[in-house]
Amino acid sequence: MTTSFSKKKTKLYKNELFSLAKLVFLIPITIIILLLIFLWSSSSTIISGNIIHLCFQSRKLNDLYCISAGTHQNLEAPSSFSSNVTTSATKIVDDLQQKSTRLGIPIPPGYHAFRNGMVKSDEELLVAYNDVEDQLEMHRSWTSTSQNHNATLCNGRGIYVYELPTKFNKDLVSQCADMVPWVDLCDYFSNDAMGEAVQKLGKGWYQTHQYSLELIFHSRVMNHPCRVQNISEAELFYVPFYAGLDVLRWHFKNVTNDVKDSLGLELVKWLESQPTWFKRSAITCELHAGKDHIFVLGKISWDFRRYSNSNWGSRFLELNEMQNPVKLLIERQPWHLNDIGIPHPTFFHPQSDNDITTWQLKLLNESRKSLISFAGAARPDAPESIRSMLINQCTSTSECKFMNCSSGSCDQPESIIELFIESEFCLQPPGDSPTRKSVFDSLISGCIPVIFDPFTAYYQYPWHLPEDYKKYSVFIDQEDVRNMKVNVVDRLMKIPAGEKQNMRKYIIYELLPGLVYGDPKSKLEKFQDAFSITMNNLFERLTRLEL
Numbered sequence: 001m002t003t004s005f006s007k008k009k010t011k012l013y014k015n016e017l018f019s020l021a022k023l024v025f026l027i028p029i030t031i032i033i034l035l036l037i038f039l040w041s042s043s044s045t046i047i048s049g050n051i052i053h054l055c056f057q058s059r060k061l062n063d064l065y066c067i068s069a070g071t072h073q074n075l076e077a078p079s080s081f082s083s084n085v086t087t088s089a090t091k092i093v094d095d096l097q098q099k100s101t102r103l104g105i106p107i108p109p110g111y112h113a114f115r116n117g118m119v120k121s122d123e124e125l126l127v128a129y130n131d132v133e134d135q136l137e138m139h140r141s142w143t144s145t146s147q148n149h150n151a152t153l154c155n156g157r158g159i160y161v162y163e164l165p166t167k168f169n170k171d172l173v174s175q176c177a178d179m180v181p182w183v184d185l186c187d188y189f190s191n192d193a194m195g196e197a198v199q200k201l202g203k204g205w206y207q208t209h210q211y212s213l214e215l216i217f218h219s220r221v222m223n224h225p226c227r228v229q230n231i232s233e234a235e236l237f238y239v240p241f242y243a244g245l246d247v248l249r250w251h252f253k254n255v256t257n258d259v260k261d262s263l264g265l266e267l268v269k270w271l272e273s274q275p276t277w278f279k280r281s282a283i284t285c286e287l288h289a290g291k292d293h294i295f296v297l298g299k300i301s302w303d304f305r306r307y308s309n310s311n312w313g314s315r316f317l318e319l320n321e322m323q324n325p326v327k328l329l330i331e332r333q334p335w336h337l338n339d340i341g342i343p344h345p346t347f348f349h350p351q352s353d354n355d356i357t358t359w360q361l362k363l364l365n366e367s368r369k370s371l372i373s374f375a376g377a378a379r380p381d382a383p384e385s386i387r388s389m390l391i392n393q394c395t396s397t398s399e400c401k402f403m404n405c406s407s408g409s410c411d412q413p414e415s416i417i418e419l420f421i422e423s424e425f426c427l428q429p430p431g432d433s434p435t436r437k438s439v440f441d442s443l444i445s446g447c448i449p450v451i452f453d454p455f456t457a458y459y460q461y462p463w464h465l466p467e468d469y470k471k472y473s474v475f476i477d478q479e480d481v482r483n484m485k486v487n488v489v490d491r492l493m494k495i496p497a498g499e500k501q502n503m504r505k506y507i508i509y510e511l512l513p514g515l516v517y518g519d520p521k522s523k524l525e526k527f528q529d530a531f532s533i534t535m536n537n538l539f540e541r542l543t544r545l546e547l
């Protein structure tokens with residue numbers, strides 16, 4: 001009698017500790033929310049003509065992150081802002097907040113980093129950047145040290161993959177021929193979505209499409225050692241909704257916004273009919289519904305956060321129900337904690353440890369004939385883009401090789417990869433959005449990326465790239481390029497050989513294996529690829545958050 005009583009007491013005490021731990025976790029979240037509210041009430045917004053720019057500054061990078069809307073016909077700013085507004089920034093942001101949801105930030109193709117003539121050095125801008133950095137710090141705190149390769153290490157924690165009605169995934173894939181007007185995606189989705197093999201580059205190389213991540217990740221998770229068939233044994237729930245393909249198929253078609261949003265809404269309804277969606281809420285409260293659910297989205301976050309008065313993309317990630325789940329994306333929305341950046345898929349999908357080592361040895365053996373290369377296209381419609389300046393600097397010296405993507409020469413994986421493995425530095429200016437798949441192509445070719453905007457990589461991939469970006473990249477502020485304060489070629493020529501060597505070795509040995517998504521049939525033992533790093537950290541997050 002006494003024994004059982006004291007046992008009960010211990011259990012109660014444990015439960016109290018448990019809730020306390022949860023409370024402690026809630027505090028930083030609350031702070032972040034308060035910061036966001038503060039930011040909203042005070043960040044700098046510049047309105048020039050029909051264009052809105054929202055800008056934020058970093059304490060570490062001394063740079064501004066700006067997001068602009070209105071340069072594209074489809075991205076007209078809300079009409080009340082189109083006139084000569086001279087009201088204070090606070091008032092404008094207040095108005096803006098009412099016109100849009102959360103950080104209702106506009107999206108490509110009108111998106112670009114922009115800084116000229118900006119009101120700057122406001123404390124609020126610092127808050128915004130600090131907030132991004134705090135979030136990344138939290139993401140990094142979920143980094144697992146385990147080498148989870150087999151089921152014995154799952155520790156009883158399973159991941160369940162929902163079997164969704166086919167309209168949410170397979171049926172979207174079968175629209176491949178008609179998804180975008182200028183290319184048939186069907187070949188790209190063959191071979192477990194790796195695409196057709198590229199013999200010329202060797203074993204494990206494929207013509208992979210940049211928007212294939214949803215399919216690739218899905219195949220991988222089906223074979224994960226911690227996957228369980230019995231839903232009541234699961235701690236994590238994977239929702240294989242191909243939301244990226246869903247928005248992609250509407251991008252270039254004249255349909256209403258309701259049409260673009262409809263499948264996402266159906267998916268949310270479907271989830272809410274699943275008792276597992278509310279599993280966490282049953283123990284605690286409604287607030288936690290979906291916290292243990294995982295989505296992988298193969299397009300950038302902005303494509304799912306349609307700005308009011310725009311018609312680009314869907315509002316899927318703005319739905320209330322979508323706030324709790326983890327969204328793994330090739331480009332995160334920097335002010336959403338549950339948006340976590342994971343690498344863009346590259347052309348390399350090794351099957352074995354040996355495929356990786358063979359490639360590493362090949363890279364180390366390369367003579368790197370060019371100092372610099374740039375594969376890209378100019379952005380004539382975006383005058384503030386630094387791309388044209390970089391192309392000019394590049395084409396005026398023999399040290400730099402320019403591959404003109406406007407003329408179609410970048411379509412073949414082998415041309416890009418062969419250029420990059422022969423170069424020491426690869427220029428990676430932002431394109432339509434800050435991140436670039438090309439950063440990953442460059443890293444897996446052993447070419448040191450030159451980054452011009454912190455949101456291109458440093459503020460995106462906390463699980464796959466280290467905080468100390470100097471280990472693997474060179475940062476040149478795009479504003480210095482724009483103001484002609486720096487010649488990129490001259491700057492890079494001054495970097496000592498030893499420094500280049502160290503960066504390259506770090507990239508090839510330490511980073512490369514963790515940046516590629518292995519073949520779904522792969523058996524990696526020595527190395528952890530981008531997929532297994534992600535999975536281990538998702539489990540670690542559960543532990544840390546005591547979910």
Ligand SMILES: *[C@@H]1O[C@H](CO)[C@@H](O)[C@H](O)[C@H]1NC(C)=O
Pocket residue numbers: 083084
């Ligand atoms: C905006 O203000 C400028 C200067 O104050 C003025 O020259 C211009 O005509 C105004 N434009 C509109 C649309 O009111």
Ligand SMILES: *[C@@H]1O[C@H](CO)[C@@H](O)[C@H](O)[C@H]1NC(C)=O
Pocket residue numbers: 150151152153
């Ligand atoms: C799983 O991993 C552990 C530790 O690395 C190892 O000892 C064990 O043999 C592995 N089991 C299987 C079935 O591969």
Ligand SMILES: *[C@@H]1O[C@H](CO)[C@@H](O)[C@H](O)[C@H]1NC(C)=O
Pocket residue numbers: 230231232233
């Ligand atoms: C699923 O797991 C639960 C809890 O472990 C168990 O009670 C149930 O019998 C299992 N169902 C099946 C079909 O194996």
Ligand SMILES: *[C@@H]1O[C@H](CO)[C@@H](O)[C@H](O)[C@H]1NC(C)=O
Pocket residue numbers: 254
């Ligand atoms: C799009 O569809 C609407 C309604 O059917 C039509 O009025 C409009 O002209 C179309 N726009 C274009 C660019 O085709």
Ligand SMILES: *[C@@H]1O[C@H](CO)[C@@H](O)[C@H](O)[C@H]1NC(C)=O
Pocket residue numbers: 361362365
């Ligand atoms: C390294 O390069 C040399 C010549 O450049 C070549 O003979 C050798 O086979 C290469 N080794 C590997 C492992 O690729």
Ligand SMILES: *[C@@H]1O[C@H](CO)[C@@H](O)[C@H](O)[C@H]1NC(C)=O
Pocket residue numbers: 391395404405406407
């Ligand atoms: C790149 O190709 C496009 C289209 O062929 C052409 O208009 C442009 O001038 C080229 N750019 C350079 C720098 O050669």
